[in-house]
Amino acid sequence: MASEDVKTSESAVSTIVNLAEEAKLAREGVKAPSYAVLSICKSLVAGGVAGGVSRTAVAPLERLKILLQVQNPHSIKYNGTIQGLKYIWRTEGFRGLFKGNGTNCARIVPNSAVKFFSYEQASKGILCLYQQQTGNEEAQLTPLLRLGAGACAGIIAMSATYPMDMVRGRLTVQTERSPYQYRGMIHALSTVLREEGPRALYKGWLPSVIGVIPYVGLNFAVYESLKDWLIKRKPFGLVEDSELSVTTRLACGAAAGTVGQTVAYPLDVIRRRMQMVGWKDAASVVTGDGRNKGPLEYTGMIDAFRKTVRHEGFGALYKGLVPNSVKVVPSIAIAFVTYEVVKDILGVEIRISD
Template sequence: MASEDAVGKTEESAAVSTIVNLAEEAKDFGEGVKAPNPAFLTISKSLVAGGVAGGLSRTAVAPLERLKILLQVQNPHSIKYNGTVQGLKYIWRIEGFRGLFKGNGTNCARIVPNSAVKFFSYEEASKRILLIYRQQTGNEDAELTPLLRLGAGACAGIIAMSATYPMDMVRGRLTVQTDKSLTQYRGIFHALRTVFVEEGPRALYKGWLPSVIGVVPYVGLNFAVYESLKDWLIKSKPFGLVEDSELSVTTKLACGAAAGTVGQTVAYPLDVIRRRMQMVGWKDAASVVTGDGKTRAPLEYTGMVDAFRKTVRHEGFGALYKGLVPNSVKVVPSIAIAFVTYELVKDILGVEMRISD
């Protein structure tokens, strides 16, 4: 019995020892697990803020976005859309309420990551450009000039555009297709796969060059005008708009509207050419009905310069600004909402770093 008791005590002691060791190991493991890196959290929150800003701003103006694209690719011999109001009424009558938002799901699927990357890339590019600028000038208190902000915005736009361009390409086709189109893209991924198989991988980047060239002044001017205008208002405090170095939401919306108007006016012709190049090779856009009822093949473009030349030759210089009115009406609230939403979401998420910082 004594030996059995001894064995029992030994086993009990061993069990207790094992439990203690496991507890200590668990404690050590818990202490070894590090909390999320603050920089990682800041980056994640910044990306989330940019994505929310992009999705909300584009959904708010989705009907105008679709009408703009339809006007851009509309054949001059078969005009269906004569203006903003008439165009929206026509879409409503033919396709109903859902027709106004056709392609918006694809647009948001593209613009959410695009906007997230764009805002984050701008902040990172701004920090690095500012660091180099201060080193070159020897002034540790130097701030970004409008030209440097333009450069940072251009870098951000190129990175974001290139990363999400195939989504933009198929979004254009989804927006243009109707119930009568021979090929029906069922969604984003079906369109991506169909274009890839039928037209080749390079087709996913049709119109990329004018897009990149256009995004330099567009995104660059958006950020440069928005930030510079905010700085000017804070420093000069005109008309009593600024109190305690903080702009109101209304004033920020006005700054965003001004930025969007300047950017899109400069870059719009490149956007028209991009859309037209994206339609090349799509068999549902391979023929159009002219005014006399005959079928005519649309123009084929060998490149960006050729697209510019043929568009101006056959339709006049004004063709480069087709859809500008609905786009202008769209851009003002869209860019304004995007900038303000981005800053508000970052405030909600507790990210102290602002674009200006």
């Protein structure tokens, strides 16, 4: 019995040692294949939950932004953020504030997964080439290189999930008078595919892809560059022991999101308008005598820009910017905090932008 107890104790010690070694390897970045897969899955779950919670929290502002972007300038329903939200509440009720949010959340998980994974791979590849070119193995990514890696990630993620974003826009602006009545994301995708063809799922794709270059690229570049600056310079005593507080990280993310969305916003407006071509109550053209002629038809991105500015002025490219800006800070704040909480619960060791 004693020998069996000794063997059992040795086995338990051996198991503990093995687990400790695996944990040590995990902390050092040397992970077994199974652990790596599990870590990636946990990261995706954490990112998905964070994205879904943050998007749901600001869903009314997101819907109002899209409605402002595509509304007919000769039949104004939404004059601002407060008035617009009150109008939606009065005409459609509480559920109207969250119309299209299910589809929006459904695309967050794959979009975030592809975006962050693509950024990881792109940044590693770009850094490797940069180190080889400079001959300096200690070289780090510059803000410009981070911008390039973020742009690659944004393009890949946007292209992979664009059909879902397209039908989300239609579900968001759908009313009883809309040409199609979609019951949900799957029904919308199948209806567009059947009635309008595969190309319809990618209407507005070009301005979307062009838009994510400054948007996602600047998000990563500004966020990481601000973090590096705060850690290395330690201004105002904000950083101690090279660790950023949650508040400081949120401030970095808010600054990055604000810069990115402001630069890319006109392309987002054009994308929405191209997606809504042929829909009642969308932006329309006006004749010389000032009468509404009917829905605008765009032949492409440049034509959409030209007609929008000609008929509605340059300011039309920034319709909905206020509610979009208002939702940037709380959205990023909630996403970061939620991600950190879920990450701690699941034991995820990969940071958002490492």
